[in-house]
Amino acid sequence: MNERQMRxxxxENLGxxxxxxxxxxxxxxxxxxxxxxxxxxLEPVVRDAEKLAEEVTDVSQRAMEELVEKFRGFRESVRHHRPGGQA
Known part of the structure; x- marks a missing residue:
């Protein structure tokens, strides 16, 4: 992946x-x-992710992937444990 593609x-992942x-x-x-x-x-992590999005490195890419997965996991846990069950 070249620098433009990574940026x-x-x-896209920040979005x-x-x-x-x-x-x-x-x-x-x-x-x-x-x-x-x-x-x-967890919410303040989005500000950290905005900084990551400025960097174009393999480390920042892996960190962004981990953050997106962490947020997805949290969203699912909240949806499954709230009154009334799933969304």
Whole structure:
């Protein structure tokens, strides 16, 4: 992957992360206090991801992949544990 492709990939994944963040915010309104506390720890990571998106390295690419997966996992756990079950 050349630098331009990696930069585009990083921006695309940053967009995914922001979408997940927004979906999680909605789910948090319906979730319990434990999920809300966990979210307070996790949400600031988006700012870190914005910095990662500026970097074009293999390390930043792996870090972005891990963040997206972490957010997906958290979103799923919130959706499965909120009152009423899944979205």
């Amino acid at each position: 585009d990939w990083m921006k 995914r992360l922001k979408t997940l963040r927004d979906e999680i915010r909605v789910d948090i309104h319906l979730a319990g206090m434990e999920a809300k506390d966990k979210w307070k720890e």
